[in-house]
Amino acid sequence: MRILGFLLLLAGLGPGLRSQEAFLAKPYLQVGAAPKADRLELLWLARDVDHAWTVTLKTLGESAWKSASAATCRTVTLAGLPPHRIYAAKLQGLKAGAAFQYRVSMDGRTVFEAKGRGPKNATQPQHILLFGDGATGSPHQKAIAARMAQQDPDAVFILGDIVYSRGRASEYLDRFFPIYNADEHGPGQGGPLMRSVPFIPVLGNHDVMPLNARGDRPSDGLAYYLYWSLPLNGPLLKAGGPNTPIIQPLYWSEFLKGTGPRFPGMGNYSFTLGNAHWTVLDSNPYVDWLDPALKAWLEADLREASKATWRFVLFHHPGFNGSVAHAEDQWMRLLSPVFEKHGVQLVFSGHVHAYQRSRPLTFKPEAATDATAARKGLADVNGAFAIDRAFDGHRATKARGIIYVISGAGGAELYNTKQDHKPESWQAFTQTMVSDRYSFTVLDLKGGRAELRQLAEDGTEIDHFVLTR
Ligand SMILES: [Fe+2]
Numbered sequence: 001m002r003i004l005g006f007l008l009l010l011a012g013l014g015p016g017l018r019s020q021e022a023f024l025a026k027p028y029l030q031v032g033a034a035p036k037a038d039r040l041e042l043l044w045l046a047r048d049v050d051h052a053w054t055v056t057l058k059t060l061g062e063s064a065w066k067s068a069s070a071a072t073c074r075t076v077t078l079a080g081l082p083p084h085r086i087y088a089a090k091l092q093g094l095k096a097g098a099a100f101q102y103r104v105s106m107d108g109r110t111v112f113e114a115k116g117r118g119p120k121n122a123t124q125p126q127h128i129l130l131f132g133d134g135a136t137g138s139p140h141q142k143a144i145a146a147r148m149a150q151q152d153p154d155a156v157f158i159l160g161d162i163v164y165s166r167g168r169a170s171e172y173l174d175r176f177f178p179i180y181n182a183d184e185h186g187p188g189q190g191g192p193l194m195r196s197v198p199f200i201p202v203l204g205n206h207d208v209m210p211l212n213a214r215g216d217r218p219s220d221g222l223a224y225y226l227y228w229s230l231p232l233n234g235p236l237l238k239a240g241g242p243n244t245p246i247i248q249p250l251y252w253s254e255f256l257k258g259t260g261p262r263f264p265g266m267g268n269y270s271f272t273l274g275n276a277h278w279t280v281l282d283s284n285p286y287v288d289w290l291d292p293a294l295k296a297w298l299e300a301d302l303r304e305a306s307k308a309t310w311r312f313v314l315f316h317h318p319g320f321n322g323s324v325a326h327a328e329d330q331w332m333r334l335l336s337p338v339f340e341k342h343g344v345q346l347v348f349s350g351h352v353h354a355y356q357r358s359r360p361l362t363f364k365p366e367a368a369t370d371a372t373a374a375r376k377g378l379a380d381v382n383g384a385f386a387i388d389r390a391f392d393g394h395r396a397t398k399a400r401g402i403i404y405v406i407s408g409a410g411g412a413e414l415y416n417t418k419q420d421h422k423p424e425s426w427q428a429f430t431q432t433m434v435s436d437r438y439s440f441t442v443l444d445l446k447g448g449r450a451e452l453r454q455l456a457e458d459g460t461e462i463d464h465f466v467l468t469r
Contacts, residue, residue: 132350141411148193160204160316393465
């Protein structure tokens, strides 16, 4: 009887069980190494076992299924983790902003199915989410993920400290993929976001954090370079060279086998989505953004983006922060003149576990600034501010200067929670601070109108402003 029961169980659960077991991380969308208007990339993680994988897709409402590109595969063999494979297939021929359906099959049997939307074109409105400092596994992370899934966004940007506490592959598998790509959305679990929306991350300090003060790395650290597929158009960097994170020599060859060309260049990149150009920078202190080669790349990137309606820059360590926490981390202010010269409108950061928004401002650093000491947090970056106090984001919506937004309350423990009730403790440039709520940013772009709302984990709106060109 027991054997019969076991056989019945196998017969009943077999296909479901096998599809659950097919993935270490369920399929997730990416913009890919060379983003194009009509395509996205689909990645998934599976065990290091041979199977025939295929992906098919169709525009929603049409009947004909077509094949995605053949899946490519990288094998990850890192000490402490089961060997596994990262598969990637290109979903081509997508229609701008149109819903599509895709299926992933293993050995001829469909094991996963989901919907997505083709990248928007320059005339279509965009509904974008941003948050930082999320994946600790906390109930707040899960509540934010569930809330974001209800938003049905076009893209989700992560403003660094993607996964705690050391950017390890094991941490992605434990508290990142299962929450942002949960099968259903609910406050206790997260939401099915990544299968339908490309996530676009920024490197934070925790994503490159060593194990100890000696700089030893975990064998599965720097997993950013393994699991994301992002534009490979950043400044030319050399593994082991300046402006790159250090890899532990012990794990060097296994690590590079998994990352391929993604390391070290994928820390900085840019791309255009609809009418907005996004430039993503690695702001970790090992990067000297005044290095002529890096600065030239940034200048050229923003110059080429001059036709885009919106130019947004993202990096983890905010240059203009009104919190007590991390007040000494000011080195990214040194790039303000470059951003201003090329008409950047908004800069987004995380790192400070709070929500903040600056008044529109311009900033000219003092020539005598010691940039090296500033990157170590040992010297302030002082300079001349011009703060636009007329902008109110409701009636006066044209800004004179750049608005610096910090959205770092995505799940990790909040900082300085009493400070939002003490505006006298803020900086002169701080317009708004909400430090006692977990939150994420909703950015709606429609032509030359950008509307930003900050939503708390219970859905309450805690800030709102409009910016017009
Ligand atoms: Fe951080």
